[in-house]
Amino acid sequence: MFERLKDRVNGNPALLRRGKTCSTRFLLEMGEESYLVDIREGRIEAVTKGPFNMTSWTFALRAPRDAWTEFFKPIPRPGYQDILGLAKRKLLRIEGNLHPFMAHLLYFKEALASLRPEARA
């Protein structure tokens, strides 16, 4: 699922513009699976699947597989439509240095939502 971030984001000029000042590496966890996402000026340079040995990242978004599965539905059920909604339900943990995440919050939300099957570009 997360591997598709590269095509979805890099093929979306509006998202690239929104993330233009964002360069970071963050960790995504879906249950036991982990992914590192490298972003340079809004462009997804790489999505690398773990496991990792002593790697560094700026911030991490971790949620169980069920939570992401519901989040990625075209119309998720109430409370699962948004990563802060998942956080409020204690299903998603947001950890690390949150500055790049909060400074580009709409970019990250839109990037993850772009993985929905019927996501509007």
Place this chain on the structure above:
Amino acid sequence: MKPNFEPIVGRYLSIELAGRPHRLYVEEAGQGTPLLCLHTAGSDTRQYRALMNDARVTRDYRVIAFDMPWHGKSSPPVGWQDEEYRLTTEAYVAMILAVMAALGLDKPVVMGCSIGGRVILHLALDHPEKFRAIIGLESAAHAEPYYDLAWLHRGDVHGGEVAAGVVSGLVAPTAPQESRWETLWHYMQSGPGVFKGDLYFYTKDGDIRDRVANIDTRRCPLFLLTGEYDYSCTAEATLELGRLIKGAEVKIMEGLGHFPMSEDPEKFLGYLLPVLDRIQGGLASRAA
């Protein structure tokens, strides 16, 4: 060619609030029963523009909304540059009553969303005789912050961008794109620290959990409408209000989130118009 004006008219009102002169932006449309609308935290009256442009509402209602001080086109008071803006229950309630008095509104219907949906509970409890009916949108007795509010006002994060980012997920996923993004634009335009200052009321000072059961709906009918996708003022929190307040009429709105009047006006009107019809028909007051 005649200019294609909307029926909404806006004016500036000079008014004293908390002993200080203020300049408030007020807009209205329609005629009949006054319907005073209160916007959400960090936004402004534009949230109600669809209602003000809908003849099904304005036929029987004079819809009025004002930008709170610091919001929209209402200025902060003189000296603001040396203050931290923080909305308190006392100031919020007094502001609403002062605007009603200044406009000469006689027993209006009041409708508020989010922080407005909270303050109407204070109005229902402490000033029920001043209103014909009270409508709460996204009402809860209390809200726990689910992120660190400090992110909303700091020099190294754009306040408008982060405010829109924070609230974007509160819009239902089914909302029309143009309405979703207009709702977010209002947040992007908020002044530095204003959204955060409003949330002082929302998360702290406006907590009414210990008093809410004392609301007497025989003195003023109370309607509570909450969108199912609102994870800030949740359906559960509104249903809990319905259990605590005898006579309150609660409706959970399907396919709507935290900003029903602006994120998906047509869907919202499907829920609001029957309530307005009932109030207009006197059904609610007869029930009282």
